[in-house]
Structures are given as C-alpha cells and as structure tokens.
Amino acid sequence: MSDASINASNIREDEAGFGDYFALLKPRVMSLVVFTALVGLLAAPVTVHPMVGFCAILFIAIGGGASGALNMWWDADIDRVMKRTRGRPIPSGKVEPGEAMALGLALSGMSCIMLALATNIFAGAFLAFTIFFYVVVYTMWLKRLTPQNIVIGGAAGAFPPVIGWIAATGSMAVEPWLMFALTFLWTPPHFWALALFMRSDYDDAGVPMLTVTHGRRATRVHILVYTLLLALFAVGAAFSGIGGPLYLAVSLVLNALFIRGAFRIWRRDEAASEADNFATERSFFKLSLLYLFLHFGAVLAEALLKPYGLGGWG
Amino acid sequence: MSFRATHDLHKRRFGRNLGVGLVLAAFIAIVFGLTIAKVSNGGMTFQPGTEQN
Numbered sequence: 390m391s392d393a394s395i396n397a398s399n400i401r402e403d404e405a406g407f408g409d410y411f412a413l414l415k416p417r418v419m420s421l422v423v424f425t426a427l428v429g430l431l432a433a434p435v436t437v438h439p440m441v442g443f444c445a446i447l448f449i450a451i452g453g454g455a456s457g458a459l460n461m462w463w464d465a466d467i468d469r470v471m472k473r474t475r476g477r478p479i480p481s482g483k484v485e486p487g488e489a490m491a492l493g494l495a496l497s498g499m500s501c502i503m504l505a506l507a508t509n510i511f512a513g514a515f516l517a518f519t520i521f522f523y524v525v526v527y528t529m530w531l532k533r534l535t536p537q538n539i540v541i542g543g544a545a546g547a548f549p550p551v552i553g554w555i556a557a558t559g560s561m562a563v564e565p566w567l568m569f570a571l572t573f574l575w576t577p578p579h580f581w582a583l584a585l586f587m588r589s590d591y592d593d594a595g596v597p598m599l600t601v602t603h604g605r606r607a608t609r610v611h612i613l614v615y616t617l618l619l620a621l622f623a624v625g626a627a628f629s630g631i632g633g634p635l636y637l638a639v640s641l642v643l644n645a646l647f648i649r650g651a652f653r654i655w656r657r658d659e660a661a662s663e664a665d666n667f668a669t670e671r672s673f674f675k676l677s678l679l680y681l682f683l684h685f686g687a688v689l690a691e692a693l694l695k696p697y698g699l700g701g702w703g
Numbered sequence: 704m705s706f707r708a709t710h711d712l713h714k715r716r717f718g719r720n721l722g723v724g725l726v727l728a729a730f731i732a733i734v735f736g737l738t739i740a741k742v743s744n745g746g747m748t749f750q751p752g753t754e755q756n
Contacts, residue, residue, distance in 0.1 A: 404712060404715055404716070405715075405719070406715045406718055406719055407718050407719045407721075407722030407723070410719075410722075411722075438740050438744050439740075440736050440737055440739075440740035441737065441740055441741075441744075444733060444736075444737050447733070506737075507737055
C-alpha cells in the first residue's frame with residue numbers, strides 16, 4: 390500500500406503488530422495444550438511418524454489458540470474490568486473484536502480440517518467438539534451463569550491429551566480419560582486458590598466465582614474435596630496402562646504435598662490468611678503448577694522408557 | 704498526517720506482513736512435509752478397513 394492510499398482519519402498510532410495477533414491465541418495456555426497433547430500422543434501404544442506427530446500437536450495447539458481468540462472476543466467486556474486482563478489486545482484497543490472473531494473462526498476451521506487430514510477424522514471432529522465446548526458451552530453460556538464455571542472450563546482444558554491419543558490411535562481407550570481426569574479435577578483447586586488471593590478482580594468483573602456466590606469458607610471446603618478426589622484418580626492412574634513405578638512414586642509425593650496444602654487452606658480463616666498475605670494459598674497455587682507438570686512428565690517418562698523395557702509395570 | 708518511509712507505522716505494518724508471509728511459507732512447508740511423510744509411509748494408499756495414521 391502506498392502512502393497516497395492511506396486515509397489519515399483511519400490511522401491509529403497504536404495499530405496492532407504481529408505479536409498482538411499472536412497474543413490473541415493465549416500462548417501460555419497453548420503451551421499447556423502442547424505439552425498435555427504431546428503426552429497423550431506419545432503415551433498411546435502405537436508408533437506415529439514424527440512428521441505426522443508434529444503436525445497433530447501443531448494443529449491441536451492452533452485449535453487451542455483459536456478458541457483462546459474466540460474467548461477474548463466474547464469476553465472483551467469483562468477483560469476491560471479485570472486488572473489481570475486489561476492489557477490484552479482487545480481491551481487495550483490494539484485489535485478490533487471483529488478481527489479476533491475472524492481469526493478465531495478461521496483458525497478453528499483450518500486446525501480441525503488439517504488435523505483430520507494429518508491424522509484421522511475422529512481426531513479432527515474431537516478437536517472441533519473441544520473448541521465448541523470451550524467457546525460456546527463454557528465462554529458464552531455457563532461462565533457468567535454458574536459458580537461451577539471453573540469446573541466446566543477445566544473440562545475444556547482437559548481434552549488435549551484425549552485428542553493426542555485419538556490422533557495417534559484413531560480410537561478411544563480408558564487411559565486418555567485418566568489423563569483427562571487429572572487436568573479436569575486439578576483445575577478447580579488451582580483456580581479457586583487463585584481466586585482466594587486475587588479476589589477483587591473477579592468481584593469487579595461480576596463473574597460468579599465460588600468465592601463470591603458461596604463465600605470463601607465454602608471455597609476452602611471445595612478446594613479440599615476436589616484435591617482428595619484428584620488424589621484418588623492421580624494415584625489410581627499409576628496402575629493403568631500409562632502408569633508405572635516412577636509415576637507412582639512421583640504421584641504419591643505430589644499428592645501428599647497437595648493434600649497437605651489443601652488441608653492447610655481448609656483449616657485457615659480469613660484473618661489468618663490476610664495476616665500473611667495469603668502465603669498458604671499462594672504456595673498451594675505454585676505447587677499446583679508443578680503438580681500437573683510433573684504428573685504429565687511422569688506419564689511421558691513411563692512412555693519413553695517402555696521401548697527399553699523399563700516403563701510401566703513390566 | 705504525513706508519513707515518511709521510516710514512520711513507525713510502516714515498520715509495524717512491514718512486521719505484520721512479514722509475519723503473515725512467514726506463517727504462510729511455514730504452512731506450505733508443513734503440508735509438503737506431511738505429504739512426503741504420508742506417501743513414504745504408505746498412508747496415501749487407501750485400504751478398506753484399515754486405520755489411516
């Protein structure tokens with residue numbers, strides 16, 4: 390485009406750069422999607438051509454990014470209110486909401502079709518369902534309606550290892566659903582701990598977080614209950630096809646620490662939390678990040694050790 | 704509002720265009736690589752009743 394064709398009235402000094410469009414895809418969330426989908430793909434009991442595996446992970450990641458862009462388009466109004474999200478491309482005025490929607494829809498379609506072509510139709514269809522679930526069921530429908538929004542959002546975030554497994558095998562099994570349960574049950578305690586010490590953000594946005602609708606005491610109880618349920622599934626997975634002695638050892642240590650953290654959160658009252666600026670809640674939140682990473686890392690290690698006769702239960 | 708060739712807006716638009724160009728080039732390379740992998744793997748030969756990976 391030459392200078393002569395630029396209409397000066399349409400010029401914006403803070404016009405978006407390439408990085409702003411990339412930020413719409415929520416790169417940090419995408420990294421979790423890449424990691425868990427990769428574990429799902431590699432834990433499957435089949436060999437996948439490296440190029441096909443690379444393409445599968447890439448298109449699952451792009452599908453995850455596309456749903457992130459659609460989420461930012463729909464949630465632009467609440468993103469403007471929350472401190473944590475105020476700097477995102479749409480609330481900061483760099484990207485128009487319509488652009489985010491177009492990018493999200495285009496990438497959604499492209500990623501599902503390409504995943505189906507690269508692997509199998511089942512995987513492509515399941516990616517399409519995941520995007521639909523995250524954008525329509527979670528973002529548009531239930532996020533602003535129920536304090537269980539975190540649980541529902543957690544389901545959407547838990548699908549990538551299942552898609553990875555289906556991409557590799559073309560069929561369903563119990564093991565990927567154990568990986569699903571791991572992320573699904575991990576999400577509520579992870580986010581509710583965050584909500585306990587980032588409270589004003591969600592209050593201001595009017596999102597019905599459990600801390601606001603049912604109170605902070607109930608949130609502490611919920612964190613403990615979900616943590617106990619999570620421990621059951623996480624340790625139980627050690628005795629399935631994706632587990633093994635290494636996974637069991639990692640899981641036992643992490644779950645003992647996680648239950649101890651949840652128990653401490655449950656035991657505390659608001660006065661004690663405010664006195665040390667939510668130190669227990671903050672350390673529980675940090676531990677939760679390590680918890681998920683190491684669990685999936687252990688599944689990956691078991692899968693990678695299997696060809697050498699070391700992974701699994703022999 | 705007048706623009707010189709070195710205006711920041713030009714740089715930003717050039718960066719954006721370059722980014723899109725590189726993404727498209729990468730996409731072509733990926734589709735090419737995938738095709739080669741499928742062909743050499745026998746994945747393009749359709750056999751009724753077998754899984755396509």
